[in-house]
Amino acid sequence: METVAVIDYGMGNLHSVAKALEHSAPANTRIVVTPDPDVVRHADRVLLPGVGAIRDCMAEVKRLGVDELVKEVVQHRPLMGICVGMQLLLEHSEENDGVDCIGLLPGKVKFFGKELQDSNGERLKVPHMGWSQVHQHPHQLWQDIPQDSRFYFVHSYHVHSDEQLVAGECEYGVGFHAALARDNIFTTQFHPEKSATVGLQLLANFLRWKP
Amino acid sequence: MGLAKRIIPCLDVDQGRVVKGVQFVDIRDAGDPVEVARRYNDQGADEITFLDITASHEDRDTMVHTVERMASEVFIPLTVGGGIRKVEDIRTMLNAGADKVSINTAAIFNPEIVRESAERFGSQCIVVAIDAKKVSQPGELDRWEIFTHGGRKPTGLDAIEWAIKMDQLGAGEILLTSMDQDGVKNGYDIGVTRAISEAVGIPVIASGGAGNLDHLVEGIKEGKADAVLAASIFHFGEYSIQEAKQYMADRGIEMRI
Numbered sequence: 001m002e003t004v005a006v007i008d009y010g011m012g013n014l015h016s017v018a019k020a021l022e023h024s025a026p027a028n029t030r031i032v033v034t035p036d037p038d039v040v041r042h043a044d045r046v047l048l049p050g051v052g053a054i055r056d057c058m059a060e061v062k063r064l065g066v067d068e069l070v071k072e073v074v075q076h077r078p079l080m081g082i083c084v085g086m087q088l089l090l091e092h093s094e095e096n097d098g099v100d101c102i103g104l105l106p107g108k109v110k111f112f113g114k115e116l117q118d119s120n121g122e123r124l125k126v127p128h129m130g131w132s133q134v135h136q137h138p139h140q141l142w143q144d145i146p147q148d149s150r151f152y153f154v155h156s157y158h159v160h161s162d163e164q165l166v167a168g169e170c171e172y173g174v175g176f177h178a179a180l181a182r183d184n185i186f187t188t189q190f191h192p193e194k195s196a197t198v199g200l201q202l203l204a205n206f207l208r209w210k211p
Numbered sequence: 212m213g214l215a216k217r218i219i220p221c222l223d224v225d226q227g228r229v230v231k232g233v234q235f236v237d238i239r240d241a242g243d244p245v246e247v248a249r250r251y252n253d254q255g256a257d258e259i260t261f262l263d264i265t266a267s268h269e270d271r272d273t274m275v276h277t278v279e280r281m282a283s284e285v286f287i288p289l290t291v292g293g294g295i296r297k298v299e300d301i302r303t304m305l306n307a308g309a310d311k312v313s314i315n316t317a318a319i320f321n322p323e324i325v326r327e328s329a330e331r332f333g334s335q336c337i338v339v340a341i342d343a344k345k346v347s348q349p350g351e352l353d354r355w356e357i358f359t360h361g362g363r364k365p366t367g368l369d370a371i372e373w374a375i376k377m378d379q380l381g382a383g384e385i386l387l388t389s390m391d392q393d394g395v396k397n398g399y400d401i402g403v404t405r406a407i408s409e410a411v412g413i414p415v416i417a418s419g420g421a422g423n424l425d426h427l428v429e430g431i432k433e434g435k436a437d438a439v440l441a442a443s444i445f446h447f448g449e450y451s452i453q454e455a456k457q458y459m460a461d462r463g464i465e466m467r468i
Contacts, residue, residue, distance in 0.1 A: 015308045019283040052333040114412060118213060125414045125437060127335055127383055131215045131257060131467040150215060150467045152288060154310075154335045154383075172214060194288050194310065196252060 002026075004207065005043035006033045007069075009060045017049050017082065020193035024204040037069050045207065046073050050084030054109070054157070055096035057084050067102045074104065074184045080206050081187035086180065087159060089187060095157050105180060105187070107161030116173035124173045127156045134168040134178045134190065141167070141186050141205045149198045151178070151190035159189060184211045215467040216431050216459070217257035217438035218452055219290075219416060220445045222247060225264050227273035245280045251445070252285050254452035257467060259285065260313070260386075260440060263293035275307045282308025292340055292386070301328050305336060313386055315340035316359050319366055322380060329381025338416075339382040343370035343403050344390040355389075355403045362390035370403060371410050378411040385411060386440065388419040396422025396443070404434030416440050424450060424458040431464050 004025070006018055014033045021031045032039060040046055048070060050057050061067050070089070073079055081089050093099045093109035101109070116124040131150040136142045158176035167186065168179030179188045186206065192199035223230045228242045240246050248259045259281070263274045271294060281289055291304045292313030301312045318325050318339050329337045344362060347354040355370035374385055387407055389400030399417045408415040417436035421427055421444055430439045444450055450458075460466045 013305045013308060015279070015306070016282050016286075016310070019308070020286050023283075023286070051335070053330075124214075126412060127414075128214065129335070129384065129414050130217050130437070132213070154288075156334070193286060196287050200286055 002029045002044040002207075003039075003042070004029060004031050004045045004047065005040045006031065006047045006049060007040055007066060008033050008035045009057070009064050009066050010035070011050060011052050011057050011060055011084075013051075014049055017047065017193040020200060020203055021047070021207070024200045025207050029207060035064060037065060040069055040073060044077065045209075046070075046077055046079045048079060048081040048085035048088065050082065050086075050088060052084065053096055054084060054087060054093045054101070055099050057088060058099050058101060061088060061102065070102060071104060076184070078184050078186070078206065078209050078211055081185070082193070083155065083189060083191060086187035086189055087157065089185070090159060090161065093157060105161055105165060105182065105185065107159060107165075107177075107180075109157045109159055111157055112173060118173060127154055128158075128172040129154050131195075132170050132172060132178075132190075134170050136179075137167050137169070139167045139179075139181050139186070140209060140211075141181070141202060143205050145198050145201050145205075151188070151192065151195040151199060153178075153190045155189060213465050215257070215465050216436075217416075218427070218455055218459075218466075219258045219260055219438055219440040220251045220256050220452065221260040221262055221418070221440050221442045223264050223442070224261050224274065224277060224293075225266075226270045227277050230264065244277050245284055248281055248285045248289075251452060252287055255456055255467065256287065256452050257438070258288040258290060260290040260292065263291065265294065268294075275303060278304060278307040278309050290338055290386075292338070298324060298328050298331065301332065301337075305332060309336075311336045311338050311384070313338040313340045315342065318377065319357065319359060319368070322376065325377055325380040325382055329383070334381045334383035334413075337382050338384045338386050339374075339377040340386040340388065341370060341374060341377075341407075342388050342390050343400070345400065345403070353402050353406070355400075355406075358390055371406050374407045374411050378413050382413060384414045384416065386416045386418060387436075390419065395420055396426075398422065398426040399430045399434055399436075399439075401429060401433045404430060404436055408435040408437070414438065424455055427455055428459055428462050428464065431459065432462075
């Protein structure tokens with residue numbers, strides 16, 4: 001029996017991600033959505049989700065000690081961060097006039113800007129909402145997912161980290177890092193739980209990942 | 212490597228059942244919104260929209276259960292609209308598993324609900340639905356007004372100015388239904404779709420009037436919409452989502468195939 005903890009720090013609905021994990025998980029896996037640090041500490045794998053404004057997310061993360069908990073967990077357990085759950089792991093975000101984040105991974109979270117254009121000079125809407133191709137860098141979690149598959153994104157801020165951590169790249173007016181990986185950590189800006197077959201495959205790969 | 216344009220099938224749901232007769236020959240229960248959504252997912256739909264047309268408030272719980280089931284079984288984004296009056300209604304639907312909630316009349320009576328809910332839940336989940344009808348006479352400068360009650364009641368609000376205001380208040384997306392065209396199947400109202408899409412910085416979904424695949428192409432190419440929503444052309448099996456996507460891709464539109 002394996003336990004997967006989805007960290008509930010009070011921001012947004014975790015139903016979808018929990019259900020997608022259940023759908024992708026082997027039969028002997030238990031998915032728990034929990035704010036309890038002890039449950040998270042004893043889980044075999046941990047997922048850090050997140051939606052909404054980063055200032056509010058980070059405030060709850062600090063209040064509940066999720067920042068320290070996450071740093072502890074990644075020493076010996078696989079951790080996946082999704083969307084704002086990815087952004088939180090970086091050092092700093094421009095959102096809400098600037099917010100310091102957990103700082104587990106190097107890099108910054110930047111605004112797309114109001115004057116975003118594609119390579120043909122067409123204006124691009126913000127948020128970046130919909131299905132974009134992700135160019136994969138070699139990593140076990142991409143197994144059985146075709147190169148350049150499309151995943152579902154919804155975000156107005158994007159991540160820039162160190163080149164050697166990049167597991168997936170995307171472009172929307174500017175190039176940005178759609179997935180980062182280091183040791184036990186794998187994070188995505190897109191929502192695998194909303195990305196149909198390829199997203200479920202990524203979650204299934206995470207659930208059997210042995211870093 | 213750009214962003215794909217989206218196709219969004221829309222289901223009218225009354226007390227947990229699909230209305231407007233979805234006709235799939237090989238589907239177990241064409242009245243079950245989740246079953247139909249799963250079918251559209253298999254065909255490659257990019258998102259699903261449920262429009263709750265349940266008249267009485269007491270039956271709304273049925274919709275919550277439908278949304279919960281959908282979120283447990285179909286893993287693409289879901290927007291829920293219809294009957295959303297208060298911030299609390301938005302929270303209920305998001306907690307049930309909706310990714311976005313569409314606000315229509317409530318935003319007209321109280322625009323602050325858009326600001327409040329965007330701040331509380333994030334702009335990404337707040338869709339403002341606009342029902343627009345052309346009010347200018349032939350020969351006059353084009354003008355569209357917002358209507359309520361299925362296009363019967365004018366509000367005096369200019370559709371383009373309203374869309375800009377909704378963007379400023381924090382809406383994450385505009386669902387634009389052109390009332391003149393809805394159900395007539397003569398195509399989207401390209402004029403208002405393009406005017407609004409160019410006036411706002413957030414994505415615009417064209418809705419109302421799609422009767423064939425060329426209409427979907429026009430909505431994107433001429434109307435500059437980011438997504439097209441359609442009901443009957445998919446429900447009655449005239450076209451599958453796959454066929455629609457291929458048709459659009461063949462005409463140079465970037466799609467998720």
